Amino acid sequence: MAVLRGLGRRIGERLLASLPALLGVVVFTFLLMRVLPGDPAVFFSSGPNAGQAEIDAVRRDLGLDRPIPEQLLRYLRDVGTGNLGRSLTTGQTVVQDLTERLPASLELTLCALVLALGLALPLGIMAAVRPGSIVDHAVRMVCTLGVCVPTFVSGLLLIYVFYVQLGVAPDPTGRIDIFAAAPPDITGFMLIDFALVGDMEGWRAAASQLILPALTMALFVLAPLARMTRASMLAVLGSDFIRTARSIGLSRWRVIAVYALRNAILPVLTMIGIVFSTMLGANVLVEKVFSWPGIGSYALDALLASDYAPVQGFVLLMAAVFVMVNLLIDVLYGIADPRVSVA
C-alpha cells in the first residue's frame, strides 16, 4: 500500500513538473505559427469573388487583427478553459476533431507497436543467441529493408498486392467499410467498441481494415526495436550472472527468457517509448495512404493551410502524450527492474 501511495505521489509530482514544459510548448508553437509565412485569413477567404473586405472579416473572426501578445493571452486563457479553438479546414472545434481522431491514431499505433514487438523481440533474441550466424544476418537484412523502404512505398505496395491484385484486403479507406455501420461511440477504439457490443463480424471487418496500415508501420519500426533487443541481449548474455545460471544447469529457455530478457529489456523499453511517440505523431504518410482519419494527417493539412488552431492543439496534445508515455515507461522500468525508481 505504502509503495503504491509513494508511486502515486511521485507520478503526481512528475505531472506537475511537466506543466512548465507544456506551457513552453504552447507558447513556442503559438509564436512559431505566427512567424511562418502564410496568412490563414487570405487562404480561407479565397472565394471566387472575395476581396479585402472578406479577408478582413475572416481575420477579425480569428482575432488575428489584435496584437500578438493579446492573442497569446487570449489563447492561453482559452487553453486553460479547455477551448483549443476552431479548425477552419474541417469547420469543427479542435477539441472535437482531436477527440475523434486521437483514438484512431492510438488504435493504429498500438496495434502496429504490438505487431512490431511481436516480430522484433523474437528476431532480436534469435539474432543475439547466435551472433554472426545465418539467422543474425537474415534479421539484419529484414531490419535494413524495413527501415530503408519509406512507409508510403511499403503502404502502396501492400495495397497494390493485397487489394488491387489479390483482392483479399478491403479497400484502404479509413477504419471501417464505408457501407458498413460504425459501432456506437463508446471508447472510440473500434476494436474495443465492437467487442463491447459483441459484434464479432464488425470486429473482424475493423481488424481487416487495420491490418495493412498497422503492418506498414510495424515494418518501419521493426529495425530499431529488433536491433536494440539484439544489442542489449548480447551484453546481458555475456555477463557473469548468465554464466552462473548456465553453470548451475538451468534450462536454456529459462536462462534466456527469464534472466537475460528481463535484464535486457530496459533499453528496449526506452526505445518503445520513443518509437511510440514518433509513430503517433509522425506517421502522416501511412495515414494519408490509407485515408486513416488520424491526428498526423489532420495536423499536416492544417499546417499547409496555415490553420493555426489545429496545429497548436496538435502540438499540445503530442506534448501531453509524450509526457504520459515517458511516465508510463518509467513505471514499467520499475516493474522490470526493481532497482529503478520512478523518481
Added chain:
Amino acid sequence: MIRDEVPPTRATPGVAVMNFNRRQGLKGALGAAVGASIAGIAAPQEAQAQTRAETLRHVMGGTVNSLDPTSPGSTRESYGVAMSIYDRLASFGRKQIDGNWVFDLDNVRGELAEKIDRSADGRTLTFHLRPDATWHDGTPVTAEDIKWSLDRAVLARSLAPSQLSSGSLTKAEQFSIAGPRTVEVKLDESDRLALANLCVPFAIMVNSTLAKKHATADDPWAQAWMKENTAASGAYMVESNRPGQQLILKRNDAWKGGAGGELPFFRRVILQTVPEAATRTNLMERGDADLSVDLASSDVPALQQRGKVKVVSIPATNAFNAIVFNTQMPPFDNVKVRQAIAAALPYDDIFQAAQFNRGRALFGAQWTEAPSSAFPQAMPLNLDLDRARRLLAEAGHPDGFATTFSFATSYAPFAEPMGALVKEALAKIGIEVTIQKMPDSQMATMITEKRVPFFTDSGTAWLPAPDYFFRIYFTRNQRWNFSSWNNPEVNALVQTARFETDPAKYDAACMRMITLLGDQVPQIMLWQANTDAVMAKDVTNYTYWFHRQVDYRDLKRG
C-alpha cells in the same frame, strides 16, 4: 448536431447491406476462412447489388467543411454539395459539346421558381414560385422564405454579398414580396448578370422558419447553425456527416426542382475524403468507388488505356492557366519586357511537357484585333526569338536581367516542367530565372500582397461572360487581378459593358478589351486544362459545371 451521428439503422434492405458488407469485410480479413462464408454471401448479395447500384460513391481529396456554402472559409467541395442540398430560384441549363455535357450560361430555367419574368427595361425580375415546392421538413416554400434568403445573401457577413454584387444585387430593398408565391427583384440598372448570380451556390434558398429558430442576436442569419445543419429544399438531404471524413446524402423524394420535375437517379450519395490520389486511383480501378474528379492528371492516360473506368475529359471552359507578370513591379512594368518574354516562350513544348496537351490551347493565334468576343480565346502568343531580343533591347535590357519564377506547391505537377522550360527559354535572351516553390497559403498571401514579380496561376470565373472575366481578373486592386493590371481603357470598358443591353455594342467592347490584353500581355494566357472526371463505366450524364464540382442530380447509372 449531425457530426457524431452514427449512421442510422436503416430499413430492412439497408440491414441486408450491412450484413453483407460485414461478410465482405470478413472475406477481407487476411487468412480468414473464405470458403466457409461463400454460401452465406450468396443470398444477401442480390439485395446489396440493387442498393449499391443506386448508391454513388464519390472519392475526393478535399473535404466539405461547411454545409452552408456562404460561410467564410468554406471549401469548393462545399459549393458542389450545396448545389444538391439547396435549391436556388433559378438554374443554368446544360448543353452538349463534343458529346459531353457542359453548363450553359445563356439558358436559365427556374428551380424553385416555375416561371421567371424579366421586364422590358430589364430592371425587374419576377419569380413565380412552384406551388408544390416544400422544404425538407415538409412545410411549403413561401415568398417570405425567399425574401429572407435573398436578404441573407446580401446582408450576412459571408461570401455571398461580394459575389451577388457582381450582378448589382446589393440591398435588401431590392427584394420584395409581390404576392403569396411571387417575389420581385428590382435592379438600379439592367445588369447582364443579375439573373445568373441567382444561379450560383451562394444564392441558396433557406427555410427561414427553421433557420430563424437557431438565429441569435449576434448571429441573426443563423450562420453558425447552418454550417453544420441544413434548412433546405434541394434534391438531397444530409443523412450523416463526419467533417473531414465523409458526408452521406439521401435523395429527397419530394423534390420538384429538376428539369422536367425528374428525380435524381441515385438514392444515396457518399462523399468520402481519400487524401491520397494514388489510393483514389486504386479505388476507381478496383470498381469500389464510382466517381472521382481529382485524380493525379499523370495517372489519367494510363487509367484510360487500361480501360477499366470511363474518363470524361472536358476543357474547363470557364478557366485559364497563365504565366503572370506583376505589372506594377520593375522590370515587368515595361510593356516591352512583357512582350519580349511572351515572344520567347516555346508554347507547344510547355503545353506538351506540363499538360500533356490535355486541354485547349490559348496561344498560337495570329490576330492583332480580336476576331470575336468569346473569352478566354486563343491569344496572339507565338515563339519568335528575334522579336524577343529586339524588344528586350528596346526596353533597355539588351543583356537581360535576373528574376524569380514562383508557383504554389499544389501546382507543382505542371508548374515544375513549366518552370524548367521557362528558365531554359529565357536564358536564351539573357534573362536568368530562379525557380521558387512556395506552400499554397504563403503563395496566396504573397499574391494578395502583390509581392511576387513573375509566377504562374490559374483562375476560374463562375459566370464566364467576357466582361465578368475582365472585371475579376484584369481590373481593380484585388487578389484576383494577379497582374495588378491597371489599364484605364479596360477599366472604363468593364464598367459600361456590364450594363450594355445592345449585343453588338457589348461584343465590340469585349473585343476591344481582348485586343488590349493581347497587345499589353499583363499575363500570358496558356491553356484551359481538361477536367478529367473518372467514373465507373456504367455512370453516365456527368456534367461539367461552372463551380467545377460534381452535381449529383445529373448523374445516372446504366
